[in-house]
Amino acid sequence: MDKEISREIILENFQNPLNKTNVIDEKYQKINTRNPNCIDNIDLYILFDNDIIKDIKFNGEACAISTASTSIMLKNLIGKTIKEAKNYINNFYHMCNKEEYDENILNEGLAFQDIYKQSNRIHCALLPYKGIIEALEEYEKKNKI
Amino acid sequence: MHREDFPMLKGDIIYLDNGATSLKPQCVIDKMTDYYENYSANAHRGDYDISYKVDLEYENARDLVREFIGARRKEEIVFTSGSTDSMNLIVNGFFGNLLEAGDEILLTKMEHASNIMPWFRVALKTGANIKYIPLDDNNFVTIDNLKSVVTPRTKVISLAEITNVVGDIRPIKDICKFAHERDIFVVVDGAQSVPHKKINVSDSDVDFLAFSGHKMLGPTGIGVLYAKYELMENIEPVNLGGGMNESFDSPDKIVLKEIPTRLEAGTPNIAGVIGLGEAVKYLNKIGMENIEKYEKNLRNYLIEKLVKIPHIDILNLESDSGIVTFNVDGLFSEDVAYYLNKYGICVRAGSHCAKLTKDVLGVVNSLRVSLYFYNTESEIDSLVDLLKDKDKIIKEMI
Numbered sequence: 001m002d003k004e005i006s007r008e009i010i011l012e013n014f015q016n017p018l019n020k021t022n023v024i025d026e027k028y029q030k031i032n033t034r035n036p037n038c039i040d041n042i043d044l045y046i047l048f049d050n051d052i053i054k055d056i057k058f059n060g061e062a063c064a065i066s067t068a069s070t071s072i073m074l075k076n077l078i079g080k081t082i083k084e085a086k087n088y089i090n091n092f093y094h095m096c097n098k099e100e101y102d103e104n105i106l107n108e109g110l111a112f113q114d115i116y117k118q119s120n121r122i123h124c125a126l127l128p129y130k131g132i133i134e135a136l137e138e139y140e141k142k143n144k145i
Numbered sequence: 146m147h148r149e150d151f152p153m154l155k156g157d158i159i160y161l162d163n164g165a166t167s168l169k170p171q172c173v174i175d176k177m178t179d180y181y182e183n184y185s186a187n188a189h190r191g192d193y194d195i196s197y198k199v200d201l202e203y204e205n206a207r208d209l210v211r212e213f214i215g216a217r218r219k220e221e222i223v224f225t226s227g228s229t230d231s232m233n234l235i236v237n238g239f240f241g242n243l244l245e246a247g248d249e250i251l252l253t254k255m256e257h258a259s260n261i262m263p264w265f266r267v268a269l270k271t272g273a274n275i276k277y278i279p280l281d282d283n284n285f286v287t288i289d290n291l292k293s294v295v296t297p298r299t300k301v302i303s304l305a306e307i308t309n310v311v312g313d314i315r316p317i318k319d320i321c322k323f324a325h326e327r328d329i330f331v332v333v334d335g336a337q338s339v340p341h342k343k344i345n346v347s348d349s350d351v352d353f354l355a356f357s358g359h360k361m362l363g364p365t366g367i368g369v370l371y372a373k374y375e376l377m378e379n380i381e382p383v384n385l386g387g388g389m390n391e392s393f394d395s396p397d398k399i400v401l402k403e404i405p406t407r408l409e410a411g412t413p414n415i416a417g418v419i420g421l422g423e424a425v426k427y428l429n430k431i432g433m434e435n436i437e438k439y440e441k442n443l444r445n446y447l448i449e450k451l452v453k454i455p456h457i458d459i460l461n462l463e464s465d466s467g468i469v470t471f472n473v474d475g476l477f478s479e480d481v482a483y484y485l486n487k488y489g490i491c492v493r494a495g496s497h498c499a500k501l502t503k504d505v506l507g508v509v510n511s512l513r514v515s516l517y518f519y520n521t522e523s524e525i526d527s528l529v530d531l532l533k534d535k536d537k538i539i540k541e542m543i
Contacts, residue, residue, distance in 0.1 A: 010543050039479060039495045039510050061509055063479045064543050121483070 001110045009072070009111040014064040017071035019057040028057065029139060033131025035123050040066045044131045051082045051145055058128070065115075065124035072108045073128045082136055082145065089129050096122050146439060147431060148519050159490045159524045164309050164337060164468055164515030166359045169424075173362055176423035177416045188415050189388055189406070199415060206422025207405070210369055213425045214354065215345030218374050223405040224418050227368035228336040229259040231355030234370055234408070235332055236263035238380040239353070244300060246272025251294060251302040253278050253286060254501040257309050259355075260334040261501065264303065273300070283463040284505055285313045288323055301330040306338035310502050310513065311461045312468025314338070318349040325350065330376075336360055340517075341440060341467060343433040346371055358417060363424035367417030370408070377404045384410035436518045440467040443516050443525065450529040457532060460511055467516035473538060478510045481532075484542040488531055 024030075028045035042060035046053060056074045073092075077085045092109050094101035098116040112125045139145070148154045150170040160168060186196040188203045204219070211222050225231045244250070250264050254277050268275050276299075279290045286304065302324050306317050321331045332353040335344065339354075340361035346354055353376065358367035372380060382389060382401065389410040391400040401407040428436070444467050451457050456474040473481050482494035493513040496502065503509045514528070532538070 007540075007543060011539065014543070061477070063477045063483075065480075067477075068543075 001113055003114070006111040006113065009108050010064065010068040013068035013071035013108070013111075017058075017067050018074045019055075020059060020067070020071070021057050022059050024057055024059075028055075029135060031131045031135040031138070033127055033134070035127055038063075038123070040124060040127050042066065042070060042127060042131065044070075044128065044135060046132070046135050046139075048139055048143075053077050053080055053082065053085055056132075062127065063124055065112075065121050066127045069112065069125045070128035072111065073132065076107055076109060077132065082140065085132070085136065089133060092129060093126070096125055146518055148521070150427075151519055154519060157489050159488075159520075159527060161514045161516065161520065161524070161528065162491045162493050163340075163360070163517040163520075164513060165493055166365070167340060167362050167517055168519065169364070170362055170427055172427055173364065173420050173423045177364060177420040180416050180419050187412055202419045202422070203413070203415060206418045206425075209422045209425040213344075213429065214339065214369075214371060215347045216371055217347055220404045221346075221371055221374050221377055223370040223372075223377070223408045224413055224421075225355075225368040225370050226366050226414065227357040227359070228334060228355045229368075231368050231370035232259045232332075232334060233263045234380065234383055235353045235355065235372070236267050238383050238408075239372075239376065240301060240330075241267050241270065242379075242381060244268075244271040244273040247298055248273040248300045249296060249298045250275045251278055251291070251299055252276075253280060253304060253308075254505050255280065255284060255308040255311055255313075256303075256305055256501070257334060257336065258500065259336075260303055260305060260332075274298075278302075278304075280505060283313065284311045284461070285463075286315050286320070288316070288319055291320065291323060295327065295329070299327070299329050301332060303332035303334070305334040305336070306344075307341070307466045307468070309337050309468065309515075310470055310506075310511070312337070312464040312466040312470065312515075313461070314342070314465050317351060321350040321352075337466070337468070340428075341433075342437045352376055358421040358424065361421075361424055362427060363421035364414075364417045367414050367421050369421075374404075377408075380404075380408060382408055382410060386410045388412070431518065439518050440516050441465065443467065443520060443522065444469060446522055447514065447516070447525045447529075450525065451532070454529070454533055456535045460506055460508060469514045469516075470511045471514075472508065472511050473532065473535065476535075476538065476542070478512045480542040481512055481538060484538050485528070485531060487541060488527070490528055490531065492528075 024045045028047045031044050034041040040062040042062050045057045047055040058070050076088055091101040096115055115122055115125045151168045153168045184195040184198045186199050188199050207219050207222050211219050276294050278294055281287050304315055307314050324331045330352045333351045335354050335356035339356040354371040356369050359365040389402055389407040391402055393399045458472045460470040478494035482492055495510055
C-alpha cells in the first residue's frame with residue numbers, strides 16, 4: 001500500500017475511530033488490553049451471537065497507532081464468525097512480524113504493512129489484537145465452541 | 146554551559162529527559178575506566194596496594210558525598226543502588242520496626258512510585274494508615290495544608306523535595322521544623338532535587354534523604370541513603386552477608402560491623418561509588434548555585450515561549466524547577482514524543498512513574514521536558530518550533 005494512503009487511513013481512523021464510546025450495554029463481554037511498557041490502555045467490548053461477532057466497541061487512552069489499529073480491527077471483525085476472525089487476526093500478526101500473510105483479506109489493515117520497520121510501535125498496532133484473542137478464547141471456553 | 150564535557154552531546158540529539166537520567170561527563174567515564182583498567186580490586190580487603198587504593202577512593206567518594214549534602218559525619222552516608230533502594234531501606238529497615246497499628250504516614254499524591262509503594266507495603270504489615278496531604282491550587286504543599294492532616298498519631302512525613310511531574314520545590318526546612326516540634330520524622334526523596342540545587346541536610350534538619358547517582362551525572366546503579374547518625378544506627382540491615390559482619394557462629398551469635406559498612410552488604414558497586422564521587426567533584430566545580438540559577442532562567446525562557454502556543458496546555462506553570470509538563474491539545478503524549486524523536490529530541494511521555502497524580506491533575510499522561518545545565522536556549526527554540534504547528538505534528542506523528 002502506498003505510504004501516503006497508509007498514513008491517511010491511520011489518521012482518519014485515529015481522528016474518527018469506529019465505535020469508540022463509553023456507553024456500553026451489559027450484554028457485551030469486556031476485556032482490557034494494555035502494554036505494560038507504555039501507556040496504552042484499552043477496554044474492548046464484544047457482543048457475540050453464537051459463533052458470530054455481532055458487534056465490538058472500545059474505550060480508553062491510547063496513541064494514534066493503537067487507536068487507529070483498534071478502529072480498523074473493529075471494521076474487519078464485526079459480522080465475522082470466530083473462525084473468520086481468527087484468520088484475519090493471524091494474518092495481521094504475520095504482517096506485523098514480517099512473515100508470510102494473505103494480502104487479500106486484510107483490507108485497511110494493510111495500512112500497517114510497514115510497522116515492522118518501527119520496532120517500538122509494533123506493540124501499539126498489535127494491542128487490540130492481543131485483547132481480542134483473549135476474549136475469543138475466553139468465549140470459546142465458556143461456550144464450548 | 147559546559148557542553149564540551151559531555152560525549153553524548155557531540156551526537157545529533159537534543160536531550161530533554163534529565164528527570165529520567167542525566168548525561169555523563171567525560172571525567173566520570175574516565176574515572177570509572179581508570180578503576181577497571183588500573184586498580185580493579187575489591188574494597189575493604191586492603192592486603193595489597195591496589196586494594197588499598199580502592200579503599201581510599203571508595204571512602205574518599207563517601208566523604209565527597211557527605212560534604213556535598215552538608216552531612217556532619219561519614220557514617221551518615223550509605224551507598225545503595227539508587228533512590229528506590231534507599232527508600233526501601235529507610236521504610237523497611239527503620240519504619241518497619243517503628244510503626245504500630247493506627248500510626249499515620251503522610252504522603253502526597255504527587256509522589257513517585259518509590260515514595261509510595263514501599264509505604265503501602267509497610268502500612269499493610271504494621272497496620273499503620275497512609276494519609277495524603279492536600280495540595281493547593283498549584284498542587285504545592287503548604288504548611289497550612291500539612292497542619293490540616295497532622296494528628297497525634299502522625300509518625301512520619303515522606304515527600305519528594307522536587308516532584309518529578311509538577312516540579313514544585315517543597316519547603317523542606319519549614320516542614321522539618323514543623324514536624325520535629327511534634328516528634329514526627331521527615332523522609333525526603335531527593336532524586337529530582339539533589340542534582341539541581343544546593344542541599345544542606347544539617348541546615349534543613351531532614352532525618353532521611355534518598356537520591357540517585359545517575360540523575361546527577363554519575364553512573365547508573367549507584368545511590369545514596371543519608372540518615373542522621375543516631376537514626377542510621379537504628380536501621381536494621383535488609384541484606385545480610387559478606388563485608389557487613391564481624392563474626393557469626395550461630396543464629397543468635399552474630400556480630401555486625403559499625404555503620405555505614407553493616408548497611409552495605411556484599412561487594413559494593415565500587416566503580417559506581419568512585420564515579421559518583423567524581424560527578425560530585427565536577428558539580429562542585431560548576432557550583433550548585435550556578436546550576437540552579439541557569440536552569441531557572443532556561444525554564445522561564447521555555448515557559449515564555451510555550452504559553453504563546455494556543456494548543457499547548459502547561460500543567461505546572463507556577464513551578465520553579467527545570468521540569469515543565471504539558472500536553473498538546475487533543476493529542477496523546479506518546480505520539481507527540483514519537484514526533485519529536487524524529488527530530489532527535491528526547492522527551493518523556495506517560496505518567497512518569499507517579500500514577501496517583503491523575504487523581505489530582507485529572508490528566509493520566511503528559512509530556513515532560515526536564516532541563517539540566519547543559520541544555521541551551523537554542524535547543525529550546527528547536528523544540529518550540531516543532532511544537533508550534535499542530536497540523537505538522539499530526540501529519541508526522543505516525
